[in-house]
Amino acid sequence: MDKTEALFVEVGHQMLLRNDWVTPWWNDSTFFDYPVWGYWMVALSFRLFGVSEAAARLPVAVAASAVVLATFGLLLLWAPAGESRLKAVARAGLAAGVLATTPAWIGWGRTSTTDMFLSSAITLALFSYLVAERDPSNRRLIAMGRVGMACFAGIAVLAKGPVGLLLPAIVIGADLLVRGHWSRWLRPFPLAAMTLLFCGIALPWYAAATAVHGQAFLGGFLGFSNLERFTSVLYDHPGPPWFYLPWLLLLLLPWSPFLPQAIARAAPWPLARARQADAPALPAILLLWLVLIVAFFSAAATKLPGYILPAIPAASLLVALLWHPLSTDRRDRQAPPTWAFASWLNIALLAGGSAAAALAPSWVSRDPAFPQFAAALSASGLPQLLAVLLGLAALVGLALMLGRRNDWIWLPNLAGFLAVLFGVVAPLGPLLDRERQLPLRELQQLAGSQSRPDEPLWVVGTMRYSTLFYGGRSAVFLGDASDVKDLWKQDPSLLAIQPASVSALLLGDRHKLDGFALPADRIERLGQRGVQELWRVSLDELRPRKRSRNRKAS
Known part of the structure; x- marks a missing residue:
């Protein structure tokens, strides 16, 4: 991807180059849209394996794979007592396989953006809660679950901000409210220990970023990237309240025809049977998990398909349990009436x-x-x-x-x-x-190698954010030739023009570059790959011309 992924990876790249592990930088400016966890993972991968596309995507692939493996382990843990090992392994393997083969996990698990880091951390935090809830008498499982909840919630907050704590808290709080298990989670000492562990993971970077950047960080991150993203439409990404319903079905293919049945089978758990002593809690929690996360993001003004990625593991497990239910009740093992249609x-x-x-x-x-x-x-x-x-x-x-x-x-x-x-x-x-x-990358690398001192690079047309990564330098992104005129009048520095600058590099589609209407003999064509071209042009040719006051009206 040449937009979000390229931007995200370049921030991690800059952390490594600058050896600045507190401040995210992009295009010579601070970048507080997201917290630091994903950038740290990319930078660490670059340090260990070298700077490459594979190294950039390795951390997100590891995160996605960890959730698939954890899904297998969780279903093994929740296998009914006395069930054969073969049945338990079959159920766990199917659940892991369903998740691994969804377009959501295939696509975002190979794209280095913050979505999978957040989703994997939220999923592992909720899985940890399910570990703790498996057997209230097993102190070892409870301790493991509490530690996992605190650690992964802290990582989720480092990956995307307060939403990393809010979403697991909403799901867990709703489950405890439905099943009435508040008391054992409100004991002071375990709760204080979890809080300290969470704060020890999540807060140091926020404190350091606030100490270094103050209001610029708090306003840019908490104000713009969190509150405004929820209450206002940002980056032209609106959507109706039902926006995520078709996306949920698309991201769950080929398993989505069975999701309505899986939901229908799990639906009675939270209301009628969740308080029964012998009722498995897992279907109830998974249903709450799926519904509440989709509802939360449906209420937000800014909508993108990747936002509901944390709901996909819950949907995958519900579908898997349709074939291999945990309950021994015959009613739950009967084929639903709509099975044939699905x-x-x-x-x-x-x-x-x-x-x-x-x-x-x-x-x-x-x-x-x-x-x-x-x-x-x-x-x-x-x-x-x-x-x-x-x-x-x-x-x-x-x-x-x-x-x-x-x-x-x-x-x-x-x-x-x-x-x-x-x-x-x-x-x-x-x-x-x-x-x-590759063709575009060759031009971007050429732009980096051919750059002269104080020579700005203008990327015209499509926002090719990967230019910074492959070109190894900053750039100015322009929609078309008219932007040059507007920005030059405001302040030439907005175009990265320095007092010593004499020329500019222009990279973009040929039809966008033709919009500058420059004589052919005034253009130095440094490279061409398909419709993409790289030009060097004198700033004198690009400088906006003042209209003569004596010019006669036509």
């Missing part, structure tokens, strides 16, 4: 995905910015492989339905998407990089 819908989605994959090269051929990408994608065989894998999964699902074995419909989903994950997604990344990012 199974047929699942098969239809797999078949539709297979057809769409086969047509993918013809769709991407319409992108004029990357005219060769469609041919390279088709030659790779990946669309055809994806079509075959999804088609086979649909056929196996069809065979199961015709054989009245729809209780095994999870098998083609899991096997098919694991095959897609390793056979298609893994090699697709290098292909996308080679065909779409």
Whole structure:
């Protein structure tokens, strides 16, 4: 990604270069949109493994993988007493597999942004609560759970701010209210120990940043990036109250057809049966977790799909428990009345995905910015492989339905998407990089190597934030040529023009650069890759011209 991910990674890169582990820097300015945890992880990865795209994405991949492994362990822990080991492992493996094969975990687990750091920390904090709730008489589990809750809530606050504590607190508070287990969580000594551990993790950086930057940090982070993000639409990302409902279904594919049934089965737990001594608490907590997090972000003014990422583990576990419930009650083990409909819908989605994959090269051929990408994608065989894998999964699902074995419909989903994950997604990344990012990266690196002292770099058109990372220098981002005129009139320093500057580097799409209307002999073309070009132009040619007062009206 050439926007959010590039910005996020460059902040971590600057921490390493500047050896400043308190202040986030981006483009020669402080950047307080997010706290520091993700930047620390990226910078640490760079220090250990060198500066590269793989090192930038390694921490987020580790965080996503840790949640998948923790999902497996949690379901093993919650296995009913006396259940066979094979059944317990099957349930845990299915739950981990469901989560690992969702588009949410596949996509954000390979994109170095703050969303996965926050989501993994919140998930592990709530998993820790579930560890503590598994057996109220097991002091060891309770102690482990309390420590995990404090540690991961502290990391969540370091990853995104107060929301990292607020969301787990809302879910846990609602569960304790429903099930009436407040007393053992309000004992002074354990509560004080958890508070001290949480504060010891979360507060030192906030204190240091406040000491160094004062109101600039508090206003920029707490005011703008938290309160205003919730109460106002920022960065042109509005959405209706139901914005996240279709996104929840999309991010949970191919398992989303079964989510309504999973919710319906879990729905009685919080209200009618949650207080029963023999009732498993897990379905109740998962349902509260899913509903409350989606509701919280639905109430916010600024909406982005990645915000509900912390709800995906809860949805995944609910779906897995649909096939392997924890309860021994026969009512909970009976197939829901809509099971067949959901199974047929699942098969239809797999078949539709297979057809769409086969047509993918013809769709991407319409992108004029990357005219060769469609041919390279088709030659790779990946669309055809994806079509075959999804088609086979649909056929196996069809065979199961015709054989009245729809209780095994999870098998083609899991096997098919694991095959897609390793056979298609893994090699697709290098292909996308080679065909779409490499040409631009070469120009960005050229801009860095060709820069003269005091020469500004203007990125015109699309906000190519990766220019800072690959070019190794700051840049000014402009929408089009008219921005130069406006900013020059305000203050030339807004264009990074210094007293000694004599020329500027311009990087952008050809049609955007043509908007400067410069004579061809006044342009030094340093490089071209497809529609992207790098120019050097004298500032005299770019300086806004004053209109002559004696000019006659036409």
